[in-house]
Amino acid sequence: MRKDDVVWALGAMSGTSLDGVDAAMIQTDGHKILALGPHAYRPYTEVERATIRKSLGQWPGDPDVAAAAEVVEAAHAEILSRFDGAQVLGFHGQTLAHDPAARGTHQCGNGALLAETLGLTTVWDFRSSDVRLGGQGAPLAPFYHFACAEYSGQTGAVALLNLGGVGNLTWVDTTAPGPETPGALFAFDTGPANAPINDLMQTRLGLPQDEGGALANTGIADDTIVAAFLASPYFLKMPPKSLDRNDFQSLTAAVQTLGDADAAATLTAAAAAAVVEGIRHCPAPISRLLVTGGGRHNTTLMTELRLRLPCPVEPVEAVGLNGDMLEAQAFAFLAVRVLYGLPTSGPGTTGVSAFVGGGQISRPSVSAPVDS
Incomplete structure (x- = not known):
């Protein structure tokens, strides 16, 4: 595989919402999306989800990490074995802890083990090198978001919002020739989204x-709690910036005295309000907000965004993309960039001082055949 070769890449993502594993293939040369391929979803069982949840906030060597990693690796091996024709795998793993200012970032799951299990060159541990060089290590999808904007024919300044466990926003200048162009990308975590x-x-x-936001739709948001949440110094801090899944525990604590519906409504309103605060930091006004991730299925959350923002708010399906699989596709794309020595993050996306191509490459002792 030589730089700029067109390849079929397979990517997998297990997000902080803890719902399951997304897997998807794309055809790419590491610069552009040439075709979108097959995809699949493998939900975690209740037992698996509980095992992972028990390990949240833990670091390598902590008591519950090994059990969580075993669940993550087995679930990934199961779903990824369904795919044929991939030439490289991008494996993100499961984020258990993220503290770039101090301890770093921790995604459990061994990519080398998957490389051997699947017989497929695997790129993994995407975030660590960015953090070691002073970056936030997140968000990492922006370079793929740039390719998505180009693939879907966007013009001007647009933004892609991923509503996973944590929300993250990518502002894209579609007039830039590439994601490495100074000022082409501006990205950061907006705040808690689905996780609380x-x-x-x-x-x-x-x-x-909260399926479809149905419970939140029957409740009344507590504006006092939302206002106190927005008073956090995080929202005044200029991007790039990132969050851990369990940041803002004060918000979770604040809704404990509310009934179920009002608590859900308050957390939903807070997620939307955090996005609005984040968009104020963008270098130029956006003409369109395209939403990906599980949160776009939450009708109440999408309604909150539309009420609070002056621009159109649409799911990415409106421009021919798949919002359930976009992050899995992103790690397929990033895996190819790592193999080709191309950057996967930069000053405008993670705050790292220079462009970084992050990720370990593990090659199997015996490769799986690639369909022609």
Whole structure:
């Protein structure tokens, strides 16, 4: 595989919402999206989700990490073995802890083990080198977001918003020739998104999520709690900046005295308000906000965004993209960039001082055949 060769790449993502594993293939030369391929989803079982949840906030060597890693590796091996024709795998792993200012970032799951299991060259541990060089290590999808904007024919300044466990926003100048161009990208974590809502639903009702935002739609948001949440210094801090899944525990604590519906409504309003605060930092006004990730299925959250923002707010499906698989596709794209020695993050996306191509490359002792 030589630099700029067109390849079929397979990517996998297990996000902080803890719902399951997304896997998807794309055809790319590391610069552009040439075709979108097959995809699949493998939900975690309740037992698997509980095992991972128990390890949240833990670092390598901590008591519950090995069990979580075993779940993550087995689930990935199961779903990724369904795909044929991939020439490289991008494996993100499961984020358990993220503290770039101090301890670093921790994604459990061994990419070398998957490389051997699947017989496929695997790129993994995407975030560590960025953090070692002073970056936030997140968000990492912006370079793919640039390719998505080009692939879908966007013009002017647009933004892609991923509503996973944490929200992250990428502002894209579509007139720039590439993502490495100074000023082409501006990205950061907006604030908590699905994670606090999912945790509330799991704790109180034994449900993994507020399906469609139905519960929040029946409640009334507590504006005092939302205002106190927005008073956090995080929202005044200029990007790039990133968050851990369990940041803003004060918000979770603040809704404990509310009924189920009002608590869900308050957490949903807070997620939307955080996005609005973040967009104020963008270098220029956006003409369109394209939403990806599980949060775009939350009708109440999408309505909140539309009410609070002056621009159109649409799911990425409106421009021919797949919002359920976009992050998995992103790590397929980034894996190819790592193999070709291209950067995967830069000053405008993670705050790292120079462009960085992050990721370990593990090659299997025996490669799987690639379909022609």
